Amino acid sequence: MTDQGATAEQADAVRLSDPVPDDVILRERADKGDPLLSVKGLEKHFPIVKGLLRRQVGAVRAVDGVTFDVYRGETLGLVGESGCGKTTTGRLLTRLVEPTGGSIDFDGRDIAHLRQGKLRPLRRDMQMIFQDPFSSLNPRHTVGTIVGAPFRIQNVKTEHGIKRAVQDLLKLVGLSPEHYNRYPHEFSGGQRQRIGIARTLALRPKLIVADEPVSALDVSIQAQVVNLLDDIQREFDLTYVFIAHDLSVVRHISDRVAVMYLGKVVEIADRDDLYTRPRHPYTVALMSAVPVPDPARRDRAQRERVLLTGDVPSPINPPSGCRFRTRCWKAQEICATEEPPLLPRLGDAASHQTACHFPIDDAEEVAGRSSRATA
Amino acid sequence: MAAGTFLEVKDLKISFPTDDGLVKSVDGLSFQLERGKTLGIVGESGSGKSVTSLGILGLHNKRNAQVSGEIWLDGDELVSAGAETVRALRGNKMAMIFQDPLSAMHPFYTIGHQIIEAYRVHHKVSKKVARKHAIDMLGRVGIPQPERRVDDYPHQFSGGMRQRAMIAMALVNDPQLLIADEPTTALDVTVQAQILDLMHKLQEEFNSALIVITHDLGVVAELADDVLVMYGGRCIEYGTARTIFEQPEHPYTWGLLGSMPRIDRPNLDRLVPIPGLPPSLINLPTGCAFHPRCAYEPRTGGLGRSLSPELAGSGQPGHLVRCHLPTDERQRIWREDVKPKLEAQ
Incomplete structure (x- = not known):
């Protein structure tokens, strides 16, 4: 799959645009204020044990060196295919699992290795919305108990009692206060997801990590929940990390988007930058794969589509160098030996960073390459 | 049956008696399909799309499902036919690709064993x-080293490969009608693109009639020639893919289009969702099933609440809409009210 032509020029172009003065990065950062959440070199390796002595014989490198910032009030979208580590990243951010390496600065404090007792007060500020509205609510608890649980666990006193607070929350997410004594099975998927959101909002968190919050819902209900998430973000000045595999939903809801592949962030950029000028071949392939609901453009879309061959490699033994190289139509020798750092490429702004030795220049190039990728 | 029509469904009704009442999953569905053409059936969960596909294949248990109407497949009527007749056709003349290949394949038998079995049921040949x-x-659906992978078990395949194996199994008897029920819903987008591409190529090669059932309008736009939109067990709009996406006339179709964020358009502030919930199939609302969620119901002068509208022709030939609003008013609302809002997206 190596490309013989035009290599030297491309390599040169990359080198020239690589160095970015530190002050540029600093200025960009300053514009957005300081980050609420700052993740550096985050790693999670799940051990694989074997035999009677449970000796470790290897590790699933689910998240393998992820670095990004999330600024106050913004939504960072985390996209990628199954197995890319986006869910594990979300669970690391909220410390539902402990990282094997790296740091997580939340609101000025490293929480990467805090003990449970120290973590509990922090859970007020960071909450999670789960994908499956069926398994994330206890079927034996009433809605009142479920949504009121955060108050009880954190020992928070409310002005007019917990029941009143819960009913206010239910109203806020578009449910009726009369639902207080009902059980989860009496609700549809969309309504259950609203119950989950009400529970998340109970303690007025600063950060919400939403893991595929709408992918289990029907289209018409999905739009209702997306709008609700938009509304409460504005009302409570929330910061979201929005994890999803649906690139259209992520485009709609995010301010910035990070694309993950096999435990790494391969590209991170402001939303419009990413969707109009994707640089990483994987981002390009991922975006061209989304079916466009416009039959008039069917033929064009199919022609421009970059069809990736093969499957995602195993995270137990990821490829050397760039992890995407085994499926990449631009891969060359350097991709196998040297891992490309996440940097602004081809004169991009400091906020648009790509981990690729041969970033894509413009859309025309993609159209030309697609036939080769399918062959 | 018109010339060229390969499959014709006439007034198909499928209902299930339960303790809570009769669930009318499909209520009077009619459509036709030619060979080489693709029909997309779109709808949300509980709209009756999967029940329809199982009904065509005769997979409903006669003891707990009431099926009436007519299904003509290449001159044979299937609803009144005996189980043996339908069984001879199923897997042979008509086949199905299921949503979840992991549960549709038997985990105890190798992929090869299952495909061989499917073939030998209909062909008297040696193993x-x-x-x-x-x-x-397996080679034709793009599985590398098929002579080795044929002896693998389903769990040894990845999701995309399993779906390819399912397609191979469905196509092994060269069926003339292929029904794909949410064929790509369980897959990642890049794999989905591979599978859609494969289905497109195979259809051209085999010249089969294809029914794609999905909730994803993107997939429909990609594959379908004609689109049938279902709501509450009924067809509420039918037309060519161009018509449904460019000049839809039913408020529910507008709602579906507005609910969907699109990757090809710069961002809009808010999506335009459909308010409320899909109806219960036991207690469908009186009148038009969509009226409690319809923003234009007041314009029908109370008709929407009392009378169920008929599926009637509209502007384009072959475009059918089940709505009380007059055609010109629907077209005006779409042109002046709904379309600009969607395009502002």
């Missing part, structure tokens, strides 16, 4: 010949 055929089929 050796069938095996050769199975390997050939």
Whole structure:
């Protein structure tokens, strides 16, 4: 799959645009204020044990060196295919699992290795919305108990009692206060997801990590929940990390988007930058794969589509160098030996960073390459 | 039956008696399909799309499902036909690709075993010949090293490969009608693109009639020639893909289009969702099933609440809409009210 032509020029172009003065990065950062959440070199390796002595014989490198910032009030979208580590990243951010390496600065404090007792007060500020509205609510608890649980666990006193607070929350997410004594099975998927959101909002968190919050819902209900998430973000000045595999939903809801592949962030950029000028071949392939609901453009879309061959490699033994190289139509020798750092490429702004030795220049190039990728 | 029509469904009704009442999953569905054409059936969960596909294949248990109406497949009527007749056609003349290949395949048997079995049910050949055929089929759906992978078990395949194997199994008897029920819903987008591409190519090669059932309008736009939109067990709009996406006339179709964020358009502030919930199939709302969620119901002068509208022709030939609003008013609302809002997206 190596490309013989035009290599030297491309390599040169990359080198020239690589160095970015530190002050540029600093200025960009300053514009957005300081980050609420700052993740550096985050790693999670799940051990694989074997035999009677449970000796470790290897590790699933689910998240393998992820670095990004999330600024106050913004939504960072985390996209990628199954197995890319986006869910594990979300669970690391909220410390539902402990990282094997790296740091997580939340609101000025490293929480990467805090003990449970120290973590509990922090859970007020960071909450999670789960994908499956069926398994994330206890079927034996009433809605009142479920949504009121955060108050009880954190020992928070409310002005007019917990029941009143819960009913206010239910109203806020578009449910009726009369639902207080009902059980989860009496609700549809969309309504259950609203119950989950009400529970998340109970303690007025600063950060919400939403893991595929709408992918289990029907289209018409999905739009209702997306709008609700938009509304409460504005009302409570929330910061979201929005994890999803649906690139259209992520485009709609995010301010910035990070694309993950096999435990790494391969590209991170402001939303419009990413969707109009994707640089990483994987981002390009991922975006061209989304079916466009416009039959008039069917033929064009199919022609421009970059069809990736093969499957995602195993995270137990990821490829050397760039992890995407085994499926990449631009891969060359350097991709196998040297891992490309996440940097602004081809004169991009400091906020648009790509981990690729041969970033894509413009859309025309993609159209030309697609036939080769399918062959 | 019109010339060229390969499958014709006439007034199909499928209902299930339960303790809570009769669930009318499909209520008077009619459509036609030619060979080489693709029909997309769109709808949300509980709209009756999957029940329809199982009904065509005769997979409903007669003891707990009431099926009436007519299904004509290439001159044979299937609803009144005996189980043996339908069984001879199923897997042979008509086949199905299921949503979840992991649960649709038997985990105890190798992929090859299952494909060979499917082939030998309908063809009197030796295992050796069938095996050769199975390997050939796996190769055609793009499985690398098919002669080795044929002896693998389903769990040894990745999701995309499993779906390819399912397609190979469905195509092994060269069916003339292929029904794909949410064929790509369980897959990642890049794999989905591979599978859609494969289905497109195979259809051209085999010239089969294809029914794609999905909730994803993107997939429909990609594959379908004609689109049937279902709501509450009924067809509420039918037309060519161009018509449904460019000049839809039913408020529910507008709602579906507005609910969907699109990757090809710069961002809009808010999506335009459909308010409320899909109806219960036991207690469908009186009148038009969509009226409690319809923003234009007041304009029908109370008709929407009392009378169920008929599926009637509209502007374009072959475009059918089930709505009380007059055609010109629907077209005006779409042109002046709904379309600009969607395009502002």
